Structures are given as C-alpha cells and as structure tokens.
Amino acid sequence: MSTSLYPLASLPQIEKTPSREDGIPDGLEEELRAYGCKLIHEAGILLKQNQVAVATAQILFQRFWFVTSMKQFGIGDIGMGALYLASKLEECPIRIRDLINIYDLLLQRKAHIRAQAMASRLASTSAHPRTEFKYTPMSYFGNTFYELKDALVVAEMQILKRLGFNLTVVLPYNTLVNYLRVLGLTSREDVCTKAWGYLNDALQTPVYALYSVPTIVCAAILLTTRHLGIGLPSAPENCWWELFDAEWEDLWNVCGYIMRLYRERTSEDHTRVMGMVAKKGVRQWLEEHRPAGGEGH
Amino acid sequence: MDAVERANADRQKRWAKDQKIGEGTYAVVYRGREIATGRKVAIKKIKVGQFKDGLDMSAIREVKYLRELKHQNVIELLDVFSSKKNLNLVLEFLETDLELVIRDRSLVFLPADIKSWMAMTFRGLEFCHRNFILHRDLKPNNLLIAANGQLKLADFGLAREFSDPGYKMTCQVITRWYRPPELLFGCRYYSTAVDIWSVGCIFAELMLRTPYLPGESDMDQLRTTFRALGTPTEEDWPGHTKLPDYVPVGQFPKTPLRELFSAATPECLNLLTRCLTYEPRRRISAKEGLYHPYFSTHPYPTHPSKLPKPAAKMGSSLPLEELDGNTEPIGNGPGVKANPPNKLKRKLSSDDVNGSSRSIARRLDFTQHRPTAQ
Numbered sequence: 203m204s205t206s207l208y209p210l211a212s213l214p215q216i217e218k219t220p221s222r223e224d225g226i227p228d229g230l231e232e233e234l235r236a237y238g239c240k241l242i243h244e245a246g247i248l249l250k251q252n253q254v255a256v257a258t259a260q261i262l263f264q265r266f267w268f269v270t271s272m273k274q275f276g277i278g279d280i281g282m283g284a285l286y287l288a289s290k291l292e293e294c295p296i297r298i299r300d301l302i303n304i305y306d307l308l309l310q311r312k313a314h315i316r317a318q319a320m321a322s323r324l325a326s327t328s329a330h331p332r333t334e335f336k337y338t339p340m341s342y343f344g345n346t347f348y349e350l351k352d353a354l355v356v357a358e359m360q361i362l363k364r365l366g367f368n369l370t371v372v373l374p375y376n377t378l379v380n381y382l383r384v385l386g387l388t389s390r391e392d393v394c395t396k397a398w399g400y401l402n403d404a405l406q407t408p409v410y411a412l413y414s415v416p417t418i419v420c421a422a423i424l425l426t427t428r429h430l431g432i433g434l435p436s437a438p439e440n441c442w443w444e445l446f447d448a449e450w451e452d453l454w455n456v457c458g459y460i461m462r463l464y465r466e467r468t469s470e471d472h473t474r475v476m477g478m479v480a481k482k483g484v485r486q487w488l489e490e491h492r493p494a495g496g497e498g499h
Numbered sequence: 500m501d502a503v504e505r506a507n508a509d510r511q512k513r514w515a516k517d518q519k520i521g522e523g524t525y526a527v528v529y530r531g532r533e534i535a536t537g538r539k540v541a542i543k544k545i546k547v548g549q550f551k552d553g554l555d556m557s558a559i560r561e562v563k564y565l566r567e568l569k570h571q572n573v574i575e576l577l578d579v580f581s582s583k584k585n586l587n588l589v590l591e592f593l594e595t596d597l598e599l600v601i602r603d604r605s606l607v608f609l610p611a612d613i614k615s616w617m618a619m620t621f622r623g624l625e626f627c628h629r630n631f632i633l634h635r636d637l638k639p640n641n642l643l644i645a646a647n648g649q650l651k652l653a654d655f656g657l658a659r660e661f662s663d664p665g666y667k668m669t670c671q672v673i674t675r676w677y678r679p680p681e682l683l684f685g686c687r688y689y690s691t692a693v694d695i696w697s698v699g700c701i702f703a704e705l706m707l708r709t710p711y712l713p714g715e716s717d718m719d720q721l722r723t724t725f726r727a728l729g730t731p732t733e734e735d736w737p738g739h740t741k742l743p744d745y746v747p748v749g750q751f752p753k754t755p756l757r758e759l760f761s762a763a764t765p766e767c768l769n770l771l772t773r774c775l776t777y778e779p780r781r782r783i784s785a786k787e788g789l790y791h792p793y794f795s796t797h798p799y800p801t802h803p804s805k806l807p808k809p810a811a812k813m814g815s816s817l818p819l820e821e822l823d824g825n826t827e828p829i830g831n832g833p834g835v836k837a838n839p840p841n842k843l844k845r846k847l848s849s850d851d852v853n854g855s856s857r858s859i860a861r862r863l864d865f866t867q868h869r870p871t872a873q
Binding site for chain 2: 220269270271274286287290291293295298354355358359362363364366367368369370
C-alpha cells in the first residue's frame with residue numbers, strides 16, 4: 203500500500219496511457235477526458251450537487267484513464283460512476299435514479315446537437331432547418347433505466363478496483379486561499395475569482411493526477427497574475443513559487459494543460475467527441491482509423 | 500488481462516481464505532492468513548448486490564478511512580483486492596473485543612487494567628481526531644483486542660471527516676447507549692465531542708461491568724441519561740433547549756458520581772465527569788484526555804500484555820455474536836437508524852458463530868442476564 207497522501211500517475215503510465223496503447227491518439231484522449239469531465243460538471247449542476255463531490259469525481263475520473271483504456275470503458279459510464287462514488291465519499295449521496303435521469307437527458311441533448319451539426323454539414327450551404335431539442339423521458343420500468351443502472355454499478359466498482367481502492371482526493375481550494383494570503387492577494391477579488399476558476403477548469407485536464415496540489419495552485423496563481431499584470435518576485439533566488447515547493451517546469455506544464463483547454467476547436471472536433479461518449483463510438487473510430495496493414499496496435 | 504488486473508491478481512494471491520466466521524448485511528467475514536508468513540488475518544468480503552444501489556456507504560467509508568489511518572490503536576487494513584464481483588478487505592485478525600471482556604464474569608479488573616484500556620482508547624481516538632475523522636460508533640463491541648492485549652478502534656462504517664462549518668450532518672449516529680444528549684436533541688452540527696461522550700460511557704461501563712446508560716428508546720435514553728447525571732440546566736449547557744428536537748423529559752437531581760462509583764479515585768471521577776459533560780464544548784478533547792492526571796497517577800496502567808483476557812474457548816452461556824440493535828427494527832436494543840450497520844465487526848475469536856440465531860441469543864442475553872445500572 204502506498205503511504206503517500208494521494209496517488210499520482212507513474213512515469214510509465216504517463217508516457218503511455220492505456221488508451222494510447224490501444225491506438226487512441228494523444229489529442230483525442232485529451233479531448234475525451236475533458237469532455238467526460240464537462241459531462242460530470244453539467245450533471246453536478248443539474249443535480250445541485252456540492253462542488254466537492256463534483257471535483258472529487260473529476261479527479262477520480264482523470265486517474266482512471268491512467269489505468270484503463272477508453273476502448274474498454276466509455277467516458278459517459280465512468281463519469282457517471284465517478285460522480286456516484288464521489289457523492290458517497292463526500293457524504294452527500296445522490297439517488298441513483300436522479301443521476302441516471304440527468305445523464306440520460308445530457309446524452310440525449312448531446313446526440314441531438316451532434317445530429318444537427320452533422321445534418322447542417324451535409325446540407326453545407328443551404329440553411330438547414332434547426333429542430334428544437336425535445337427531451338423524451340425514459341419509461342419508469344423501461345430497459346434504459348436498468349441498462350444505465352447496470353453500467354453505473356459496474357463503473358463504480360471498476361473505479362474502485364482499478365484505482366486500488368485508493369480514494370484519497372485532496373482538493374486545492376484551501377491551499378489556494380492560504381497561498382493568496384501569503385502573497386497578500388486576498389484583497390483583490392478579481393485575483394481570487396480568476397485563480398479559483400483556473401483550478402476548476404484544471405479539473406478537465408489530467409493535472410490533478412500528475413502534479414501535487416501546491417504545484418497546481420501555483421500554476422493557477424501564475425496564470426492569474428500574468429493575465430492581470432500583477433508582478434510577483436520571479437527573479438532567481440527570489441522566486442515566489444519556491445516558497446510553496448513548486449518547480450518552474452512543472453508550473454509551466456500545468457499552465458500549458460490549462461491553456462490548451464481554451465484553444466479554438468472546429469465543429470468537427472466537437473461532434474467527434476460527442477460521438478465517442480460510449481466505448482462503442484471509440485471502437486468504431488479505431489476501426490475506421492486503423493493504420494493500413496496494421497492489426498490495431 | 501491488463502496491468503491492473505494482473506496487479507489485483509497478484510495481491511489476491513498473497514492471501515488465503517479459510518473458513519467463514521460470520522455474515523452480515525453487506526459482507527461475509529472469513530478467517531484467513533497471509534500465505535508467505537502464515538499470519539492470521541480476517542478477510543471481509545463485501546457483497547455487491549445487483550439490486551442494491553452500488554456499493555454500500557459503510558463499505559466505502561471503511562475503505563476510505565482505514566486506508567488512511569495507521570496506528571497501533573486502530574485496526575489495520577492490510578490489503579484490498581477484488582474477486583470477480585466482490586470487494587475484499589484484508590484486516591488484521593483480532594482475538595476478542597472489550598465487550599466480551601467486560602461481560603466475562605470470571606475476569607477481575609483492577610483499576611490499573613481499566614486505566615490501560617482507557618489510555619489505548621484515548622490514544623486511538625486522538626489519532627482519528629488528529630486526522631479529522633469522527634468515529635461515530637464507539638462502543639465496547641467496536642474496541643477490539645489483539646492477542647498482545649493492544650486495544651484497537653474498529654468499524655469505521657459510520658465514520659466521516661469533520662464537515663465544513665455550517666454543513667449539516669446526520670444525528671442518527673452512534674449506538675444509542677453511547678449517544679450523547681446533543682445528538683438525541685437532534686443537533687446537526689457537532690464535532691469530536693460526540694466520540695468523547697461514548698468514551699465516557701465506555702469508561703463507566705468498565706467500572707460497573709454493565710452498560711451505564713441503557714435507554715430503551717431515544718426518548719428513554721435522554722431520561723436514563725438525566726436520571727444518572729441530573730437534568731442539565733441552562734447554566735450547565737447553554738442553549739440546549741433551543742436544539743431542534745429538544746423536549747423536556749423531566750427534572751432529575753444531580754447525584755454525585757461518587758455514590759455509584761464508590762471505589763474510583765478523584766482523578767478517575769474527574770476524567771469521567773469531563774467526558775460526560777453536557778455542554779459539548781466543555782467536554783474534554785481526546786488530546787487533553789491523554790494528558791489528564793488520571794493517567795499519570797498511581798496505579799499506572801497495566802501493560803497491555805498483562806491485561807485480563809477471556810479464556811480462549813468461551814462458555815456457552817456467553818453467546819459471541821455481537822448485539823447489533825441496528826439491524827433489528829423491533830426490540831429494545833440500541834440502534835442507529837440512518838445507516839445500515841456494519842454487522843460484522845469480526846467476532847473472530849469464535850470458530851462457531853453462526854449468524855442470526857446467535858445475535859438473538861446475544862440480544863436476550865443483554866436484557867435478561869444483565870441488571871440495568873439504574
């Protein structure tokens with residue numbers, strides 16, 4: 203058993219994630235991770251769940267993909283399982299039916315958006331008539347519920363098992379408050395809000411499974427102070443992040459992960475990930491993109 | 500088989516499961532051993548029902564907290580692995596528990612023995628509290644005793660981290676006889692003081708050899724408590740009448756503890772009083788408890804290895820399955836409603852425990868053989 207407070211991915215796991223091993227390119231994995239986390243986030247809001255549970259779920263979700271391939275489990279199911287498990291871990295359990303209804307709604311809506319986008323692409327120039335999204339609730343005793351529930355129970359167990367039952371998650375918010383205090387920035391409301399926002403956005407990236415909390419918090423502060431033009435001692439011998447035991451290179455990496463979230467994406471990119479929420483979509487994509495003459499990996 | 504499954508299979512191979520020794524609502528307990536060393540362990544196999552809503556909350560709590568806590572006076576979780584659909588917790592094997600010790604009439608406790616058990620309880624609890632974890636189900640039955648006499652806190656099925664200030668917690672925790680009055684009055688914001696009250700009840704029970712405050716219902720629990728310790732006044736416990744479920748249950752006079760605990764030293768009575776203080780904020784903390792003069796005055800605590808222990812084979816008059824009022828909706832036993840109980844605090848000392856009939860026997864044992872304190 204590991205004695206460290208919270209687990210981080212090992213170098214071999216980072217160099218070659220199981221998904222990459224299965225032929226899923228880096229970029230696509232990154233997109234799928236981010237998309238899975240967005241779904242968790244949206245579900246959390248609709249369920250009025252506490253942010254602690256949502257953030258915990260996102261961190262468990264990110265860790266999961268360092269031990270499992272997206273060819274084997276879908277980001278939708280695992281996201282749902284992570285949110286369910288995290289809600290129990292954080293002592294704010296949610297009803298299984300509520301969670302399933304919410305995910306069903308989200309997935310239907312995404313499917314609708316995707317269908318719209320694909321249709322308008324086909325009809326390229328002419329204005330394609332847009333249809334309003336209309337949610338069709340699942341029937342109370344229908345199969346959808348039981349299928350989703352089975353997937354959820356399996357996902358919860360798989361997360362536990364594959365993470366070696368190591369469920370310790372440390373959230374960064376307290377650390378942020380302390381660091382901002384030390385740096386004398388708490389009076390600047392814009393700094394607090396922005397840094398807090400970066401920490402939340404970072405939940406869509408794998409950084410919480412790669413770097414320690416102090417490093418991530420420093421990265422959020424670095425991005426914030428640069429954007430707002432606030433100077434902090436950064437010359438060698440007097441670098442503010444050293445006060446918090448962070449390394450410049452790590453900080454810079456975390457910043458890179460976060461900033462990549464905000465890059466411009468094409469609508470193809472968007473619809474592509476929407477079609478890969480279930481592992482079926484991923485497998486289909488792999489099938490279509492099989493290197494000529496190669497057998498999978 | 501991917502790397503994860505290989506790792507899991509390797510872990511699984513380290514442990515051998517022997518005979519089943521108990522079954523509860525969400526788990527089956529087996530006696531087992533570590534193959535390499537032959538060390539005895541208890542393997543708790545958690546059932547993951549298809550019909551239930553995923554994994555039981557108490558199982559999750561137990562895994563979460565025991566993974567983090569490593570201390571001489573807290574049960575050790577040695578390993579966790581999964582087999583097909585099940586989750587298996589490998590726990591250290593403990594011979595007996597404090598309840599069996601208290602109940603074994605053939606054993607004589609010296610004041611130094613009681614001091615030793617109390618010191619170990621406080622030590623384990625202080626460690627939990629230092630790590631921001633509330634146990635929320637302390638009772639003699641959850642204080643297990645190792646072969647070398649070390650007492651260990653077990654059953655973290657109701658444990659939780661301290662909540663953020665202002666975040667409501669359930670008041671339906673802690674087995675009734677050990678539940679502090681603020682919880683009985685429906686207090687939703689509480690902290691480490693709830694565990695200390697339980698420790699106080701256990702302390703008294705060690706001296707009396709019978710449960711100190713055996714209430715028959717939540718309401719009766721308040722009455723029993725007040726009868727023993729006097730009805731709290733506004734001065735004793737400011738604001739208690741404003742608690743959500745406050746009900747006046749009658750006026751009882753304060754009788755000095757000395758009358759009931761006639762053989763206790765002044766330090767001993769002082770510590771007991773500090774544990775059973777009505778106002779939660781004035782109750783002693785686990786850390787203060789450890790520095791209490793009780794532990795540093797004569798007689799010094801007995802060395803754990805020299806503490807009285809029940810004979811290896813128990814007489815049939817002493818049923819071994821624990822009382823678990825929690826599972827039974829009827830009956831007078833202490834209960835916790837909010838969460839399914841962890842039925843299985845290893846009754847590992849017994850080879851011959853079998854399930855439900857035992858627990859009924861034990862239940863009867865409680866009400867028939869044991870005179871109530873008051």
